[in-house]
Amino acid sequence: MERNIPILATGSGELVGWRDPDENRAWIRENKPRGLVDKRMSVREAVERFVPDGAYLALGGFGHIRTPMALIYEIIRQRRRGLVIAGKTAVHDIDLLIGGGCVKKVECAYAFGHELRGLSPAGRRAVESGEVQVVAELSNAAYQWRFLAGMMGVPFMPVRNMAGTDTFEKSSAIQIKDPWSGKPVILVPAAIPDVTLIHVPRCDRYGNAQIDGIPVEDIELARASRRVLLTTEQIVDDDEIRDHPQRTDIPFYIVDAVCEVKYGAHPTLMPYLYAFDEPHIQEWLQQAKTPQGAQAYLEKYVHGTADFSQYLELVGGAATLKRLEQIEQNKGRQT
Amino acid sequence: MERNIPILATGSGELVGWRDPDENRAWIRENKPRGLVDKRMSVREAVERFVPDGAYLALGGFGHIRTPMALIYEIIRQRRRGLVIAGKTAVHDIDLLIGGGCVKKVECAYAFGHELRGLSPAGRRAVESGEVQVVAELSNAAYQWRFLAGMMGVPFMPVRNMAGTDTFEKSSAIQIKDPWSGKPVILVPAAIPDVTLIHVPRCDRYGNAQIDGIPVEDIELARASRRVLLTTEQIVDDDEIRDHPQRTDIPFYIVDAVCEVKYGAHPTLMPYLYAFDEPHIQEWLQQAKTPQGAQAYLEKYVHGTADFSQYLELVGGAATLKRLEQIEQNKGRQT
């Protein structure tokens, strides 16, 4: 074997969220709870305590699926500024945060789009005007594996995508010669979000959380993050969690706050529980076409409401929510 | 960033089971089934078709837990020779294979021991006499992460253990300077077993398998392996698997053979189903103290039986198995 491994190429993107593994180990030792502590608190308190201006923030779920909306609205309500967002299939979440003026930078795997629903007016406008800066590019898989490296406490993860593209050139990755195969391989740096927000169907007061359906990348993302704030449809007794320990996707020592918020993913889809609120999503997409419209939406639904329960009343309350439950639950989907 | 990454140290252990990721991708494209194919077959046929002499073999489960004994006995019965064993908490499994004369080389994280039950007479004797060669050392976590790299189709995985020890020196890993932190970091090469044997509580005819309790490292190991042979307590209809898709630990396209073998982990423990057969394990440990004793055991229980059902009769049949079920199931353990 040779004495040196050549570095073949270096991405020019900004290095977002990387931390020295030893520095992060020391932080974890000092700051993460290893005992069972009751972490129940209000969404307001969770955001006040754990989401500072300028934080590197990641959002759980996927696009319009299981998005932690109650926490997102609260961040807007508390007028956080200068956030750096992990654009890992960031869709409705990032669009509202940008509309709310909370965001300064984005590292982009997928953002500024709503899948089939089209582009994001608010997000696009902010980037095109320079209000929000995209500081690096990468792919969905590459972002996920940045979190895997963060979870594992290692400085990087080898990947075989992105080579030969501007996506790599604008990433924070490097390409080296694999010492075994002699072929080029890319190393993506670990990513350690300051704060991650995740909405789950159930957890206990300590934060032992179970997700129904696909966890997407929340297993790795949560473990990679310094602070993890959970909203949950329901807080259950820990005996209920312990009856099915294999179903636990996020263990308590990863978690910093537990907020019970039924319908906390509205207007996004909560698998097995409630469907997208399509008219409400469309209302945002229409309103967001102009800065004034976006502001009007936020004034009405976020700043104009004291908390998520007032918001739920405003979007139609029990009748709307019942309808969304019926759509999702009557389609013959299993639990 | 510098132009080169220094290689700081290189382990002298034999490189076991590494394959060029592209060569393995091509093999997978050609050989792994992507359609639902009925893979049910007898244990005899599975071993005949998929376990050649000299194969690099890994065993699922952990020590005396969920060990794929029916397949192991069959390999001994068919007198396979020259196997290279992944010593990833290899306990009763490897001890019998060594006793049966099937093994030539071992890469060792943990082998030749039975945890609290003591050292393995057969395994130790074979290594000390030179009959079996230990070709490399590593740790449990490092082996697991070799499989993670294999599963991911990347050539290596960074780790932060093993540094400063003879375990590293006798491994196939290398140590480089991390380009981000500037600190030393170890790269373990991917491992791709030729064949992996796993015992599960249930799967369908296509190989969609669910494990109850801890999967240990079987999720990564199965995905890293070229051939995966499953024994299962029960073959269920695929509708039953599809009712709980989140419980699937091993999807069908990873699997090559499905063999229904109730009590297929005997005399090891099958979580929630049956306990260790402690007297039988002790019988092996006593007999294995001499080469003659080990041969007598194998003549009686393996070569002297045509298949696993005859073996089960010989170890006490229904009465023994009922007792083991009661021990495991009456201790108040949950499903």
Next chain:
Amino acid sequence: MIAQQDSHKIEARPFAKQEYTQAELITCVASRLLEDNRSVLVGTGLPMIASMLAQRSHAPNLLLVFEAGGIGPRIPELPVSVGDSRTFYKAVAATSMHDVMSACQAGYIDYGFLGAAALDAYGNINTTVIGDWEHPKVRLPGSGGANDVGSFCWRTIFIMRNQSTRTFQSKLDFITTPGWISGPGARERSGLPHGCGPYRVITQLAVYGFDEHTKRMQVVSLHPGVTLEDVQANSEFPILAPAHVPVTEPPSPEERRLLREIDPRGIVLGR
């Protein structure tokens, strides 16, 4: 997610005098490319419908995989996101992006679908930005899973419903996802997995493949009523063509019946 930025602009534009729509034709062509007993990483929109059509016609044992974690579902109705609950309904596994992307990287996935704002002669695509990256004219969503599909899947199929000189570009503003990059061997030299890459491009005008020797785009078949001149007039780069160019087989009545079954409300296909 698989970038499908164009697929929201869904219009029901029937071909002149023909009974089928553009969307139907494209979907049928895509569907026929998918062989039985193979796997496909599915996006929303037309790729989803094409995959379901393949399953209901010639490829009942086609494995559908979604990047967010759904594997082998029995799709009850059209998903609107590659992560929504329909993508893991009665699935053989509901797992993670790590698991699915690892399977892709390891070589388990045969087909992948991509759409794009723009594409070049080598099948490289741009879904990131129009104009300068630092100061974009139009900011698009970025790679999503597109770079992963283009890097990992054995055969990538592009669906571009709006072929024009604006979308078939000589030089992309940004290469989000690798096609054949700059020609034969370029993928391998760059470090991408060997032996995989762009396979077909399906537009409203024609079906394209890539020349074996140059890896540049060439016509495979022209849709009914379309000429080579039409094709070339709607591309900034020259498109190769063999001596004899066949006509794309239109959707059969059975295919159209199945399409209506799959998308009864015309959500994606229009009507």
Next chain:
Amino acid sequence: MIAQQDSHKIEARPFAKQEYTQAELITCVASRLLEDNRSVLVGTGLPMIASMLAQRSHAPNLLLVFEAGGIGPRIPELPVSVGDSRTFYKAVAATSMHDVMSACQAGYIDYGFLGAAALDAYGNINTTVIGDWEHPKVRLPGSGGANDVGSFCWRTIFIMRNQSTRTFQSKLDFITTPGWISGPGARERSGLPHGCGPYRVITQLAVYGFDEHTKRMQVVSLHPGVTLEDVQANSEFPILAPAHVPVTEPPSPEERRLLREIDPRGIVLGR
């Protein structure tokens, strides 16, 4: 698994005229080291009992983690393997080695237990081979999870029930698992995580720590009736000692009662 090769040699050797056994004393000492609201990676045997004792006395909120995937169980009875069903009975999570070892590597685990065939003055241990690696006199099981424990856990506690010149060695035949390697800064220079390492060694004779300046073993307390001469006579390497050496606190009646509750049949503790 955590190497505990010595722990199968279980004998009930009561100390002269004392009511408690060696095993009980060692277990109680180990238990008292475990602080509440911390986490411990648990092996079978004495470490298991020590951790359970800590939970039932001063550290009810101690988190027990098993390398095979069990996290925070309510142990119904003594497990015989770190993977058996008792290690994830009513656990908060039943997960994988990847998950647990990642948590260790990331810094979530405070304590780890190790046993060994031999140990040196820096707390390096050998569980791989006696004699030459290529041609061993005695082949031992290898690292198992020991190297992982010794590399990742913030504080490693060693239990060695058979301290002698054969087990406390000047030079190990094989360094399986890192202690302080060769002194201050050696772990960091070698590439191991910073700020963690050997914490205590508990034998049948005494409790040891490591000198801050040299990282060599030094006496923390002598078990009742044991002298510094006894300690030194049972070690190949010199053992440091402070001016005043306290006597190890014997098991209290309450601790002994709890031990009988935890291991009623004396499977590990003997009787």
